[in-house]
Amino acid sequence: MFKLFDLSLKLNGFKIEEAKKDFERILEVPEADFEAFTLQKRKEIIDFHLRNNQFYKELTSGVDTTDWNKLPVISKKDLQKPLSERLSKGYSEKSVFVNKTSGSSGEPFIFAKDKYCHALTWASIIYRFGWFGIDFNASYQARFYGIPLDFFGNKKERLKDFFGRRFRFPIFDLSDGFLEKVLQKFKTSKFDYLNGYTSSIVLFAKFLDRKNIVLKEVCPSLKVCFVTSEMLFEEDKILMEKQFGIPIINEYGASELDLIAFENKNGEWQVNSETLFVEILDENNQPVANGEEGKIVITSLYNKAHPFIRYEIGDIGILDEKSTFKKPILKKLIGRTNDFAMLPSGKKSPGLTFYYVTKSIIEDDGNVKEFVIKQTKIDSFEVEYVSESQLSEEQILKIKDAISLYLEPNLNFIFIRKKSLERTNRGKLKQFQSLI
The missing domain is CATH 3.40.50.12780 (ANL, N-terminal domain)
Known part of the structure; x- marks a missing residue:
């Protein structure tokens, strides 16, 4: 051959x-x-x-x-x-x-x-x-x-x-x-x-x-x-x-x-x-x-x-x-090593913990196609997601409760629905990113 x-x-x-x-x-x-x-x-x-x-x-x-x-x-x-x-x-x-x-x-x-x-x-x-x-x-x-x-x-x-x-x-x-x-x-x-x-x-x-x-x-x-x-x-x-x-x-x-x-x-x-x-x-x-x-x-x-x-x-x-x-x-x-979140309590958590907890909730009905999480401040995070319809208040509340349980309470989350997510020039999706 x-x-x-x-x-x-x-x-x-x-x-x-x-x-x-x-x-x-x-x-x-x-x-x-x-x-x-x-x-x-x-x-x-x-x-x-x-x-x-x-x-x-x-x-x-x-x-x-x-x-x-x-x-x-x-x-x-x-x-x-x-x-x-x-x-x-x-x-x-x-x-x-x-x-x-x-x-x-x-x-x-x-x-x-x-x-x-x-x-x-x-x-x-x-x-x-x-x-x-x-x-x-x-x-x-x-x-x-x-x-x-x-x-x-x-x-x-x-x-x-x-x-x-x-x-x-x-x-x-x-x-x-x-x-x-x-x-x-x-x-x-x-x-x-x-x-x-x-x-x-x-x-x-x-x-x-x-x-x-x-x-x-x-x-x-x-x-x-x-x-x-x-x-x-x-x-x-x-x-x-x-x-x-x-x-x-x-x-x-x-x-x-x-x-x-x-x-x-x-x-x-x-x-x-x-x-x-x-x-x-x-x-x-x-x-x-x-x-x-x-x-x-x-x-x-x-x-x-x-x-x-x-x-x-x-x-x-x-x-x-x-x-x-x-x-x-x-x-x-x-x-x-740069995918860890520093939390207000001093705790250091893998960013994928947020991703994992959030993923288990928002994918239940297949509405959300994919999402990424960005840490913008010590206590603040943005969740960017692509979906057929907007996340409901009930889903957002469930996510916040789960994160309080698995990580710590009083963290602030903003949910941003997008048509597509930003990838690297090679097409990789960075699932968690700390901007602090």
Whole structure:
């Protein structure tokens, strides 16, 4: 079979065949040897950047670099300087893979990977999607993502879609009229899987629910659905499984790194230990025990072009107690560090608590399509929502009572009905945002 996807990677200078073989060799390292293997890779990438990267040398000046726990944790703010000042010796912007983070954390920056590292990233992605019978060279993807709207950016993405065997549904208009067109495309296409932003695919599932349609019945070739980039709630997953008639798989990744965790066939969020080293740290940047909550800090073990060593991605999580070096399990992803609300009592609550409580009430009758919550003051919040009809006084009272019960009383809420919600330029929906 002609491997169009692999060919597109090769044409862009990514040695995918070599990377796949090296990735297989990593997988073959026995459990008993994997800790030593990881520690050696960690040492190699630190030593490389200490020799070849001026930015990292300055960052670690005066630090005992032989003690891993004394190494600085790199924040996104540290990386908001020209890329040319952060590249390692021997690499230029023309010789590496360059991209920009989505900015969903509020701190976007340009990053780079050397081409071998990026090929290894693709080997990792191909391997994990393969758990569910997906072959990027043969399987046909229904893609729910944003797309650049300028002429050249748009054409470039469409060309990448062609090589990647995917049909893109731009998600800036998610009206019933557009979703009807999406449904018609499924009726006439042999899609193997869905992939895209959680909120958009959830909306499609709700649309199918209203029409009492199971997607696999109109598109029998479908095998699986992968959701990414946004929180997946359990009740949404149940709805999607019902309306799509296929397994729903949750992934967690970052464009500057790789897939970080990917739901395996046992329903566990298996952490990528092959190309990354993932730590959970406390506020003093010291490791916490498995089972304890902390900030997620990640080291890219193979990126020589740019140091991502003890890089704080901005998320809070917990590793399972049964995690090992070879098979770490992400027990819980709690949210972004900037997605916490500071309340008048001094309490600090994950923003998704508001979202979860509100969601459980206002979606009872299917009137509200989607919503976001913004904290405007220490005691004040705005709920922007899209619905067929205005929220009733009774619904608003129920929401306020639930928030008083689950969080604290005397918080002020304004409810604003909108025709559509603001998304990032890539189409992501930021479900909670603190503006204070």
